[in-house]
Amino acid sequence: MNKRRRVLVQGRFWKTGLVAMVLVLISCGALGPGPDGEVALETARPAEQSPTAVPTEAPATATPSPTEAPPTATPSPTDVRPTATPSPTDVPPTATPSPTTAPSPVPTESARLQAVTSAEDVQRVDAAAARELVETGQGMLYDTRSTNSYASLHAAGAVSFAESEAAGRLGELPTDRALIFY
Amino acid sequence: VALRVISQGFVAQNVYVLKGGLAAWQSAGYAVTSGETP
Numbered sequence: 001m002n003k004r005r006r007v008l009v010q011g012r013f014w015k016t017g018l019v020a021m022v023l024v025l026i027s028c029g030a031l032g033p034g035p036d037g038e039v040a041l042e043t044a045r046p047a048e049q050s051p052t053a054v055p056t057e058a059p060a061t062a063t064p065s066p067t068e069a070p071p072t073a074t075p076s077p078t079d080v081r082p083t084a085t086p087s088p089t090d091v092p093p094t095a096t097p098s099p100t101t102a103p104s105p106v107p108t109e110s111a112r113l114q115a116v117t118s119a120e121d122v123q124r125v126d127a128a129a130a131r132e133l134v135e136t137g138q139g140m141l142y143d144t145r146s147t148n149s150y151a152s153l154h155a156a157g158a159v160s161f162a163e164s165e166a167a168g169r170l171g172e173l174p175t176d177r178a179l180i181f182y
Numbered sequence: 183v184a185l186r187v188i189s190q191g192f193v194a195q196n197v198y199v200l201k202g203g204l205a206a207w208q209s210a211g212y213a214v215t216s217g218e219t220p
Contacts, residue, residue, distance in 0.1 A: 122184045125198040127210040141200070144183040155204060156213035166183045170190050179192065181184045182200035182207070 130180045139178035155182070 125133075133139030134157050142161035143150045150160040161169065161181070173179055188194045200207065208214050 119185050119199075122188065122194070123198045124201045126201045127207045127212060130198070130200050130207070131210075131212050139198070142183075143204070145204075151216060151218055153204070153214055153216050155207045156215050160218075161183065163183050166186060170187065170192075173187065173192065175192065175196075178196050178198055179184075179187060180198045180200055181187075182203045 133178050141180045144181050
């Protein structure tokens with residue numbers, strides 16, 4: 001009987017002590033409602049749990065950070081290599097089709113002029129331009145009419161080059177200047 | 183003659199035909215003469 005009373009009395013003291021503690025905390029503002037109520041609770045909890053919880057939680061929070069860092073560092077090199085290796089493999093395919101599209105010969109001006117096949121395709125020059133070429137020494141004037149026609153009248157400075165004699169006199173023509181025929 | 187010259191290997195870029203012939207040369211006032219080839 002005495003033990004039961006002691007337990008009950010001790011329980012009543014424990015309850016009253018607990019209520020008193022709560023009232024003290026409320027009066028201090030640690031548990032009271034207010035604008036800073038949530039912050040006060042967060043700051044108060046570590047203070048209450050510091051004797052038991054801090055030693056266990058502190059190492060727990062410190063260890064994960066070093067363990068998480070390596071996993072992020074290791075995947076990065078593996079991800080970079082796959083992206084670097086495909087590039088050399090992609091280059092050859094792009095280089096091979098280019099030769100197929102490359103052969104597109106563009107006719108040059110000289111090639112076009114060499115393709116002259118009729119008298120109408122031969123370049124024409126007027127009298128003024130022909131005279132300038134002759135006077136500057138850049139061209140020679142040739143009279144392709146008969147020798148008799150040439151003897152009767154011809155342009156000053158012109159050389160007789162009769163069509164009937166042309167085949168055997170091609171070697172006389174200079175190759176370093178313009179040849180003007182009339 | 184010009185076409186034959188070109189066909190014999192002369193560069194077509196250097197071969198010309200006088201537009202209008204001797205008549206155009208003479209009408210342009212440029213000198214003409216007679217006689218044999220010098």
